Amino acid sequence: xxxxxxxxxxILEEWGKRVLDQIEQGQEPVLEIxxxxxxxxxxxPVRRLLxxxxxxxxxxFLDLKESRKFMQTMLMLKLIVEAIRENVYPTxxxxxxxxxxxxxxxxxxxxxFKENTWDDxxxxxxxxxxxxVATGLLREEMxxxxxxxxxxxxxxxxKSRGFEIDATRLGDAAxxxxxxxxxxxxxxxEAEYVLVVEKDAIFQRLNRExxxxxxxxxxxxxxxxxxxxxxxxxxxxxxxxxLPVYVLTDADPYGWYIYSVYRSGSIKLSYESDRxxxxxxxxxxxxxxxxxxxxxxxxxxxxxxxRDIKRAQELIRYPWFQSDAWRKxxxxxxxxxxxxxxxxxxTHGLKFLHDYLKxxxxxxxxxx
Amino acid sequence: xxxxxxxxxxILEEWGKRVLDQIEQGQEPVLEIxxxxxxxxxxxPVRRLLxxxxxxxxxxFLDLKESRKFMQTMLMLKLIVEAIRENVYPTxxxxxxxxxxxxxxxxxxxxxFKENTWDDxxxxxxxxxxxxVATGLLREEMxxxxxxxxxxxxxxxxKSRGFEIDATRLGDAAxxxxxxxxxxxxxxxEAEYVLVVEKDAIFQRLNRExxxxxxxxxxxxxxxxxxxxxxxxxxxxxxxxxLPVYVLTDADPYGWYIYSVYRSGSIKLSYESDRxxxxxxxxxxxxxxxxxxxxxxxxxxxxxxxRDIKRAQELIRYPWFQSDAWRKxxxxxxxxxxxxxxxxxxTHGLKFLHDYLKxxxxxxxxxx
Numbered sequence: 001x002x003x004x005x006x007x008x009x010x011i012l013e014e015w016g017k018r019v020l021d022q023i024e025q026g027q028e029p030v031l032e033i034x035x036x037x038x039x040x041x042x043x044x045p046v047r048r049l050l051x052x053x054x055x056x057x058x059x060x061f062l063d064l065k066e067s068r069k070f071m072q073t074m075l076m077l078k079l080i081v082e083a084i085r086e087n088v089y090p091t092x093x094x095x096x097x098x099x100x101x102x103x104x105x106x107x108x109x110x111x112x113f114k115e116n117t118w119d120d121x122x123x124x125x126x127x128x129x130x131x132x133v134a135t136g137l138l139r140e141e142m143x144x145x146x147x148x149x150x151x152x153x154x155x156x157x158x159k160s161r162g163f164e165i166d167a168t169r170l171g172d173a174a175x176x177x178x179x180x181x182x183x184x185x186x187x188x189x190e191a192e193y194v195l196v197v198e199k200d201a202i203f204q205r206l207n208r209e210x211x212x213x214x215x216x217x218x219x220x221x222x223x224x225x226x227x228x229x230x231x232x233x234x235x236x237x238x239x240x241x242x243l244p245v246y247v248l249t250d251a252d253p254y255g256w257y258i259y260s261v262y263r264s265g266s267i268k269l270s271y272e273s274d275r276x277x278x279x280x281x282x283x284x285x286x287x288x289x290x291x292x293x294x295x296x297x298x299x300x301x302x303x304x305x306x307r308d309i310k311r312a313q314e315l316i317r318y319p320w321f322q323s324d325a326w327r328k329x330x331x332x333x334x335x336x337x338x339x340x341x342x343x344x345x346x347t348h349g350l351k352f353l354h355d356y357l358k359x360x361x362x363x364x365x366x367x368x
Numbered sequence: 369x370x371x372x373x374x375x376x377x378x379i380l381e382e383w384g385k386r387v388l389d390q391i392e393q394g395q396e397p398v399l400e401i402x403x404x405x406x407x408x409x410x411x412x413p414v415r416r417l418l419x420x421x422x423x424x425x426x427x428x429f430l431d432l433k434e435s436r437k438f439m440q441t442m443l444m445l446k447l448i449v450e451a452i453r454e455n456v457y458p459t460x461x462x463x464x465x466x467x468x469x470x471x472x473x474x475x476x477x478x479x480x481f482k483e484n485t486w487d488d489x490x491x492x493x494x495x496x497x498x499x500x501v502a503t504g505l506l507r508e509e510m511x512x513x514x515x516x517x518x519x520x521x522x523x524x525x526x527k528s529r530g531f532e533i534d535a536t537r538l539g540d541a542a543x544x545x546x547x548x549x550x551x552x553x554x555x556x557x558e559a560e561y562v563l564v565v566e567k568d569a570i571f572q573r574l575n576r577e578x579x580x581x582x583x584x585x586x587x588x589x590x591x592x593x594x595x596x597x598x599x600x601x602x603x604x605x606x607x608x609x610x611l612p613v614y615v616l617t618d619a620d621p622y623g624w625y626i627y628s629v630y631r632s633g634s635i636k637l638s639y640e641s642d643r644x645x646x647x648x649x650x651x652x653x654x655x656x657x658x659x660x661x662x663x664x665x666x667x668x669x670x671x672x673x674x675r676d677i678k679r680a681q682e683l684i685r686y687p688w689f690q691s692d693a694w695r696k697x698x699x700x701x702x703x704x705x706x707x708x709x710x711x712x713x714x715t716h717g718l719k720f721l722h723d724y725l726k727x728x729x730x731x732x733x734x735x736x
Contacts, residue, residue, distance in 0.1 A: 171528025
């Protein structure tokens with residue numbers, strides 16, 4: 001169940017209070033923060049997730065190399081706590097601007113120095129990530145706003161701020177997810193599965209053509225690379241409702257990587273995979289072998305670029321693409337040097353996409 | 369009122385039937401299509417719109433230079449008519465793939481020739497645009513699917529396929545517009561105005577912070593450059609409900625151009641401005657002079673790039689930026705060479721954005 005805004009506030013206040021306690025006890029203030037370095041990013045084969053390893057770093061106030069970061073962390077904590085108390089929902093960019101100012105000080109010899117609290121947003125974002133890993137709270141739970149990419153339709157009823165929304169009653173429109181999907185109460189789910197579609201326009205087609213009604217499934221899209229909120233929402237459907245999750249993307253390394261981000265997490269956000277990834281997500285297509293199996297002739301196929309090839313060579317080394325099925329697909333791609341779009345299935349007729357999806361899902365023709 | 373799918377089908381069939389009539393009467397089949405060339409794109413100062421001029425072109429079947437395009441137009445018309453009859457909602461890319469094939473023919477001397485119906489999507493898209501201008505139907509009305517960018521919240525009730533959606537009852541979520549906003553029946557509007565926000569994250573903030581409730585307004589975003597559907601939806605609110613439309617973007621030439629696309633149309637889609645543009649839309653900010661008026665100090669301001677400068681020099685020549693207010697703003701930008709983001713207003717506190725918006729709107733501090 002989602003944490004209330006009051007509970008989130010309490011966790012943040014307590015984290016800050018530990019620093020106060022250290023000071024009151026005459027100790028040096030030290031923050032202990034899980035290390036977000038690449039060397040501490042680990043593939044956990046059992047949980048099938050990219051996760052943070054056990055390394056922690058200590059951020060010491062009295063260490064000259066650390067004191068600036070220490071100050072930044074405290075400043076950001078203050079801004080976030082204030083935002084919650086004042087009931088505002090800033091973006092990370094708002095926090096950057098709100099916290100940016102110049103500190104002037106005069107040293108014992110009378111020399112004046114100037115220092116910015118932070119110079120660019122990279123610095124302020126980094127301390128937000130530190131606060132996330134240190135407190136175990138997602139920024140979404142802290143009430144930070146961000147672009148929302150996720151949309152949903154199908155047999156699910158959710159509740160946001162007391163309002164029930166029935167995603168079967170939206171016609172040709174869709175529900176745009178809230179910035180914090182943990183805030184959504186899932187009232188009722190009567191779906192057989194979740195179909196995650198890479199492309200927004202395909203999502204729209206399937207919605208208008210009644211796909212989810214025929215199949216009794218939930219349709220989700222995040223228009224390309226998913227944002228955190230969509231990943232969290234899909235994860236909740238998998239974890240809390242045990243719904244099978246199927247992913248449909250173009251047949252190219254970019255699409256396949258999108259699938260892996262839903263399933264295993266991204267390297268950049270490995271510290272959140274634990275809550276954002278859906279290790280049971282299955283890939284239904286489009287695969288490289290679909291080009292052969294579904295007889296997609298050469299005139300509908302696109303030549304892979306050097307960049308595609310390079311990307312595929314990277315994918316094949318990732319620990320989460322080590323299954324036989326995936327290695328075979330990526331090797332086939334590297335051999336054929338061909339990619340294909342979801343829409344190419346329309347060469348077999350404008351309704352063929354439905355047949356393809358049903359064939360893949362009901363005949364268990366997925367890979368993982 | 370929106371045209372029904374049956375009515376759209378009838379218009380398309382009749383357009384096709386004219387060709388048939390020509391053939392049956394022993395005449396050469398000729399299509400008459402308004403010309404979408406730059407020289408036929410005209411700024412109409414009275415309607416304050418970019419529109420197509422009176423030039424028409426004739427596409428003759430028996431003209432060797434034209435016959436391929438003639439065939440493409442007929443093929444696309446067939447695909448669209450079939451999609452409507454079969455109740456599918458293809459994307460323009462689906463149509464490209466569905467219609468792409470190779471025609472082989474043997475000439476009287478026994479030589480074999482091959483010709484693709486179209487080679488790339490540019491060709492198939494172009495004939496869709498031709499059919500739009502020739503029939504006066506938007507592709508959205510023809511049931512073509514596309515990515516949807518637009519979201520809405522606030523005091524408006526719409527109906528899609530019989531389902532009523534009350535956009536005050538979505539909590540922290542939002543309504544993602546349908547691909548064809550003409551299909552939406554607007555049941556009830558009780559808003560004072562429409563606020564169009566460039567940035568999705570700012571839209572989310574304002575929604576969560578209850579801005580539309582305090583102000584009794586409709587919030588809209590299309591995350592940057594608006595898609596056709598969002599523009600059409602905003603236009604309908606302005607035209608059918610006489611709601612004032614205010615636009616909020618970053619203070620840079622890119623943001624200002626986004627405003628002008630909502631208001632006057634884009635050069636590329638000038639043939640649709642008539643139905644997509646909102647000539648009464650007003651720009652409330654962020655302006656270049658806001659940097660001075662709202663005391664946004666240098667550390668929150670971003671230096672304009674050469675590209676920004678070049679873009680501003682283009683804007684100042686567009687006929688729809690010729691008001692005194694806009695010329696003054698763009699000249700000020702070119703002089704200061706500074707741009708600023710909406711979020712920079714947060715230097716005055718995380719709640720300042722609300723004060724800024726209310727000041728601009730209620731004290732009529734807009735430009736147009």
